[in-house]
Every structure is written in structure tokens, then in C-alpha cells.
Amino acid sequence: MSHKSELIASDINAYLKEHERKEMLRFLTCGSVDDGKSTLIGRLLYDSKMVYEDQLAALEVDSKRFGTTGGDFDPALLTDGLKAEREQGITIDVAYRYFSTAKRKFIIADCPGHEQYTRNMATGASTCDLAIILIDARHGVMTQTKRHSFIVSLLGIKHVLVAINKMDLVDYSSEVYEKIKQEYRDFATRLELIDQHFIPISALKGDNLIEHSGKMPWYEGSTLMHHLENVHIASDRNLIDFRFPVQLVNRPNLDFRGFCGTIASGRIKKGEVVMALPSRKTSRVKSIVTFDGELEEAFTPQSVTLTLTDEIDVSRGDMLVRPDNVPQVADAFESTIVWMTDEPLTPGKQYWFKQGTKTAAGSISNLRYRIDVNTLHREDAPALALNEIGRCLVRLNQPIAFDDYRRNKGTGAFIIIDRLTNVTVGAGMILNRAAAGKDDLWDAKADANLQAERSEVTAAERAGRFGQQPATILLTGLAGAGKTTLAYALERKLFDMGRAVCVLDGQNMRRGISRDLGFTVADRSENLRRSAEAAKLLNDAGLICLAAFLAPEESVRQKAADVIGRERFVVVHLDAPVDVCRARDQEGLYSKADSGEIANFPGVSAPYETPPKPDLLLDTAKLPVEECVSQVLALLAERKIAGS
Structure with a gap:
């Protein structure tokens, strides 16, 4: 399973080129406290031979000092690197680890399970393609399991792998597995989790991680690693809507004027017509320049420099799009906001809102409701406290170009910055492309004075x-x-x-x-x-x-x-x-x-x-x-x- 290649010894450049072309999967582990998230990642790294010998030696010492396995090898310590994490046996901050197999490269985000670190979990999940939600087989679906599932749904992660862990502590019972599987499905019907898979595992023992476990012959599905290597994510990228937020105008000499940035979505070819927003001036792509030379075509998420045939005014924060496929341009939009600081969100207070390369001043003009992430119920609230999530109307001092977050994460997400401290205090997802201030009527409440009338015919x-x-x-x-x-x-x-x-x-x-x-x-x-x-x-x-x-x-x-x-x-x-x-x-x-x-x-x-x-x-x-x-x-x- 481990990534081995003879090219490392014979042709290092060919090896690096082969490695560079591999598809990358970003995934996170989340769930309730002590469900085994860090243990799972540590076991994956250990079994895939991605732990160096000096790390392994140090881990054996730390397992005796900090471990929760009675002095035996504790793979959780590979990701729980903070002293406070090891002393308490919990994850506090998001830990990132990197490994690869012959098929794919992986970036893992180990997210904390405690309620007070919800903001850390949301940060780790924001760039992921897949979420592994762990459930302790002894306890079943917990409140924090539901909380993290809701955030995964909120952030638009399409692929969810529900790993029912610690099967060794319930005698590898298929009845326990099926009961928890149905319990989670019943809850998830209220969420937008499109692609769900379930695998019974024991992260500590390695059951069904790399190889099928002989202790669970009743399970005929794939192993966890096989699923990670083969889940289809290529179609998740938006290759239809061309969005190019301009990060820098590159003018090294009088003969070159290029617009640098990362393609947020879609693709672009030489000779195609583009429109600059908000000016709506049009031109054609003259060249697509990269460090390695010019390209005939570029697509998300490549970083390129575009030159145009006409000298139109384009600055940092502007966006290049196709004239027949434009995003919404407005100074107000509906959003879901995760609040990330101790000082509460205050409607009407001025903040900086940064979306892509664009930064604009504005405020939350209306906090419509707060979402109880444990029950998914909506509650009236005057403000949002730390780790709370709410539906808000944002009004800016100037228009920006944006898309619905579920359609296009690159142009549908933003962060909120305190204007005095320059600290990021919140993160938001734009909900729709309706005109400025227009309500999403799916969620609108009927007038309280209206009464529902019932027919006498049953x-x-x-x-x-x-x-x-x-x-x-x-x-x-x-x-x-x-x-x-x-x-x-x-x-x-x-x-x-x-x-x-x-x-x-x-x-x-x-x-x-x-x-x-x-x-x-x-x-x-x-x-x-x-x-x-x-x-x-x-x-x-x-x-x-x-x-x-x-x-x-x-x-x-x-x-x-x-x-x-x-x-x-x-x-x-x-x-x-x-x-x-x-x-x-x-x-x-x-x-x-x-x-x-x-x-x-x-x-x-x-x-x-x-x-x-x-x-x-x-x-x-x-x-x-x-x-x-x-x-x-x-x-x-x-x-x-x-x-x-």
C-alpha cells in the first residue's frame, strides 16, 4: 500500500514529474470527542509507511508518557503535537498531514471534536473534498456528530465517509454497525449530504483500514484506503463558470501588461472573449503565461497570467469572466456566517469583508436567525457569539461579483475582518444570486397574523x-x-x-x-x-x-x-x-x-x-x-x- 517507486533511485526528475501529475484529495476527520480521529490518521500514516524512523522512536517514548493505550503504541500522538493536546488526550487545533500512495496524494486535516473548537473544525473543512465522520460504536450518533455533519453539509462537502470506529470494543457486531448506520441515515435526511458511504473499522487495531478485516466477514464493502484512493472527485470542480479574480497587475516593462491570479473556476482559451467586472469592458485573451511558458488553455485551480488584446482598465480585486456567463454583481447578499471570535457579531457594525482578492467595507445589516447546530432549529438572536452560526444579510459599501457558494466556492466564500485589530472574526458562505436585499422565500416565514384553515373533507x-x-x-x-x-x-x-x-x-x-x-x-x-x-x-x-x-x-x-x-x-x-x-x-x-x-x-x-x-x-x-x-x-x- 505504501508508495514505492524505483524511479527515486534511477531518475529523480521522472519520479517528481510522476508524483506531480497525481490527483490530490483533501479530506478531514471529524466527529465527537474521543471517537478516534487522531488515532485513525496516525494508523493510516503508520500502515502506509509514511512515518520516519526517528519519529517512530520518539512516538514509542511518548506513547509511554502521554499515550492512552496503556503504554502501547499510540498512533494518535502523530497528529496531536501540542503539549496541551498530549496532556489532555484531545485535539485542539487543526493538524495537517501529507502522504501519498501509488494512485493519489493526500492532505489530511485532523479537526477537533470539542464544541468550543467548532471554528477550528470549520476552518479545516473549508478546503476539503471529502469528510470522514467517525462514530464510536459504543455510543452511536452523538450531538457533536450531528454538529460536525451539519457543518460538513453547510460547507458543501459532497463526499462523506461515515467510519464506525472501535468495532473491536463491541465484538465486531454487525447488528451494532447496522443500527448506527440507520440512525445516522435517519438524521442525515435533513442535510444535503449527497454521497454517503459507511465502513466499520477499528483505527487502533487497523481493521478495514488498509486490508479487509477477517474479524468482520459480514462486511463486503471497500476498505477505507481503497475508498480514499478511488472516490471520484474530478467532476466536483466547476469547469463551466469561468471566474478569474485579479490578484496582481504585472507590468515589468512597456511591452507587457498581464493580470495575475488563480482561476477560481472554469477554463479559458487563447482568443476567447472576456469581460472585466465591475466595469463590464470586454477584450480577448492574447496569451496565457506561466513560469514554464505559454499555454493554449488553462483551467481551475491553475495560477496564470492573462494578457489581453485591448488596454482596458483592470485592477486588483476586479474579476474576469465570460460575457455570456456572469456572476451576480451587487452590494448586498444573503449568507451563512460562522462567528470565530469572543467579541459577538454586532449587526450594523462596520467590518472588512474579503472575498477572493476583493476587500470591501460593510456590515451585517440583518441577523435573520441563529441556527442551533445540535437540533438544526432556527432561533431569534440579537447577536452571534463565538462558534455560533447564523443566517445574515450583508450590505457592502461597494458592489462585488459573487456566485452561490454551493455552485462556486471560490467566488461564494468570504471572511470578515475587524477593522481595528485586523483579526479574522468570521467566515461566510453566500447563499444565492438574488438581487440585493431580495429574500430567499424558501425560508421566509408566513405572517404571524395568518391562520391555516382546514377543510371539512378529510x-x-x-x-x-x-x-x-x-x-x-x-x-x-x-x-x-x-x-x-x-x-x-x-x-x-x-x-x-x-x-x-x-x-x-x-x-x-x-x-x-x-x-x-x-x-x-x-x-x-x-x-x-x-x-x-x-x-x-x-x-x-x-x-x-x-x-x-x-x-x-x-x-x-x-x-x-x-x-x-x-x-x-x-x-x-x-x-x-x-x-x-x-x-x-x-x-x-x-x-x-x-x-x-x-x-x-x-x-x-x-x-x-x-x-x-x-x-x-x-x-x-x-x-x-x-x-x-x-x-x-x-x-x-x-x-x-x-x-x-
Whole structure:
């Protein structure tokens, strides 16, 4: 398992080149106190032969002095380097360790488990691709397990590996493992944790870390290291939205004027048109310069210098983007803020807000609510204290260019700096791309004076009259996948069967209720919100609602499920390749998206997030409409929504 290469002795340059090309995975370990986070990392480093002999000798001495294993080898001491950490047997600050295997390079962040170090955990998680959440098999899901899972979800980490540790202390029981696995899944349904995997381990003994454990023959999944080496993260990078925050204007002589920075997302080629924000002046890329020479194309996260064909005004803090794919430019935005200092956050107080290379003065104009990370409940609060998390409206003294954090971490994150001490006091994530000051209506509360009225006709009476259970069937997929065609074919079939059914089509909604909306990320979200409310009313009336919507974002689909009710929300994914959808496009939407006439078009200039666990997957490129109808009807019969 350890990384060995004969090139080290024969050709060091070739070895370094090979090592440089390896994909890097950044991951963190988190969970409750004493769940074994540091022990796990220490064991991984030890078993992968990444501990030097002098370190190992010192570790043996320290294990007798500070260890928690009765004088035996204590791998936790490899990461718990602070004296206070070793004396208490806990992790206080984030510790970073580096190692590699033949397949990948790794950077590990060992995060503290104590509640008072939540800010340290959030800092360590902010740059990670994957989170390992450890759970002590003796105790199951604890409050801090939930707290860290919430922060992982908040920070948009897509891959979560739940390691149920200390299986040796519960006699390697499969029943204990399955019980904790289900307990965590029940809790995680309230979070946006898209990719979850579970592995039973013993970090101290090394079970299921590198090799499969013979003590758990009932477990047939991958080992922890195999999962780390093979989890797919290449598609996590945003290669669609080109964002280039300018860090430095390089002017070494009269003949060269370049703009230096790191590509936050997307890719760029020589000759492509770019726009500078906030001035909105355009030019073409003349060259892409690096230390090793010029490139024809560059992509995130490369650091490059761009030269332009025109002498337009671009300064540090400005952003270069494509004219047909621009971020929101505004002086106000909604955000989630993690507070990181003893002095409370004070709404109205002036701070510095640093986003990428841009720094602007501003304030938190409205603290909407504080989030109890133990229960996920929202609470009214006048301020945020140390380690607390809240939903806030930020107002700046000048506009900045930004994206939704979940879409683009590079342009959706910021830090808050105290103007007097220059200390970082908070970190934030921008929630949406709505216009300045516009509320996210998913979270808006109804007026307290409004009363919910109840019908005298019960749900059971409606079910008896119609012979069905109400439900909303969300048909989602790319434009051209066949959503509307399938929706109306289903409606015809269900109606002929005597069912009470109707179709909600995304385009029809836009011709009426949502005619005021465009096609930004925020507007697509609002269109689905309005439609979900309409579907809920139709379900309350006893009808089956067939909802045909592109609905490109998984987080928004989950919000729709919460509005309608998860027990009556069914997701059917129409999985047709984009080439097939293009061939079916009679309205020329894809061509208009290619030319930039239509911006933010999923599959072209914006992403479409495939539902991770749809109730039904239909390959509409191969299946005829009749077969798709039959499969959906079979699903409805199985769920006892509408029998045959």
C-alpha cells in the first residue's frame, strides 16, 4: 500500500514529474470527542509507511508518557503535537498531514471534536473534498456528530465517509454497525449530504483500514484506503463558470501588461472573449503565461497570467469572466456566517469583508436567525457569539461579483475582518444570486397574523373518493429529455384509469404564475418553490400531480420535497445524454445557449446536478414513451399511490 517507486533511485526528475501529475484529495476527520480521529490518521500514516524512523522512536517514548493505550503504541500522538493536546488526550487545533500512495496524494486535516473548537473544525473543512465522520460504536450518533455533519453539509462537502470506529470494543457486531448506520441515515435526511458511504473499522487495531478485516466477514464493502484512493472527485470542480479574480497587475516593462491570479473556476482559451467586472469592458485573451511558458488553455485551480488584446482598465480585486456567463454583481447578499471570535457579531457594525482578492467595507445589516447546530432549529438572536452560526444579510459599501457558494466556492466564500485589530472574526458562505436585499422565500416565514384553515373533507375521504393516494411525481432531466412528453402521456393513462390527475409543466408555470422570473439560479429556484406550493395544494385536494421541471439543483429539489412532504414526493430522473437532447431540440435552445444568447442553461453554460438517489431512473434515449409510462405506473402501484 505504501508508495514505492524505483524511479527515486534511477531518475529523480521522472519520479517528481510522476508524483506531480497525481490527483490530490483533501479530506478531514471529524466527529465527537474521543471517537478516534487522531488515532485513525496516525494508523493510516503508520500502515502506509509514511512515518520516519526517528519519529517512530520518539512516538514509542511518548506513547509511554502521554499515550492512552496503556503504554502501547499510540498512533494518535502523530497528529496531536501540542503539549496541551498530549496532556489532555484531545485535539485542539487543526493538524495537517501529507502522504501519498501509488494512485493519489493526500492532505489530511485532523479537526477537533470539542464544541468550543467548532471554528477550528470549520476552518479545516473549508478546503476539503471529502469528510470522514467517525462514530464510536459504543455510543452511536452523538450531538457533536450531528454538529460536525451539519457543518460538513453547510460547507458543501459532497463526499462523506461515515467510519464506525472501535468495532473491536463491541465484538465486531454487525447488528451494532447496522443500527448506527440507520440512525445516522435517519438524521442525515435533513442535510444535503449527497454521497454517503459507511465502513466499520477499528483505527487502533487497523481493521478495514488498509486490508479487509477477517474479524468482520459480514462486511463486503471497500476498505477505507481503497475508498480514499478511488472516490471520484474530478467532476466536483466547476469547469463551466469561468471566474478569474485579479490578484496582481504585472507590468515589468512597456511591452507587457498581464493580470495575475488563480482561476477560481472554469477554463479559458487563447482568443476567447472576456469581460472585466465591475466595469463590464470586454477584450480577448492574447496569451496565457506561466513560469514554464505559454499555454493554449488553462483551467481551475491553475495560477496564470492573462494578457489581453485591448488596454482596458483592470485592477486588483476586479474579476474576469465570460460575457455570456456572469456572476451576480451587487452590494448586498444573503449568507451563512460562522462567528470565530469572543467579541459577538454586532449587526450594523462596520467590518472588512474579503472575498477572493476583493476587500470591501460593510456590515451585517440583518441577523435573520441563529441556527442551533445540535437540533438544526432556527432561533431569534440579537447577536452571534463565538462558534455560533447564523443566517445574515450583508450590505457592502461597494458592489462585488459573487456566485452561490454551493455552485462556486471560490467566488461564494468570504471572511470578515475587524477593522481595528485586523483579526479574522468570521467566515461566510453566500447563499444565492438574488438581487440585493431580495429574500430567499424558501425560508421566509408566513405572517404571524395568518391562520391555516382546514377543510371539512378529510384526506381519507378524498382517497376513498378517488381511489388513490395523493403524490407529486417530479419528472426531472435536461431540456429535451422528454419530461413534458412523458408527463402528458402519464396523465392520459391515469385519467383513463379513472384517476384524478393533473400536470404542472415548468414552461406553463412561466407563462402565468412565474412570468416575472428569468433563468438565473435564484429564479429557477423560485419557480420551483412556487410550483411546489401549487403541487402541495393539489395533493391536499387529493390529486396526483405530475410535475415536469428541469430543476437542475439537488438542494432545491430537496427543498421542494420538504414543502410538499417527503412521504408524497417521488423523483423520476429522465437520464438522456446531452447529445440526444440536442438532437431533439426543435426550438434551438441549445444553439442559443452555445452562442450565449441564453445564459445559465443547464448542460451548456450551467451544471445539471443528477439526482443521487432517484426513485426511478429512465433512460429516455433508449426507452419508448410507452415503456416509460409502464415503469412509472408500476412504481405508483408499488407505492400504493395508484393501483392498476
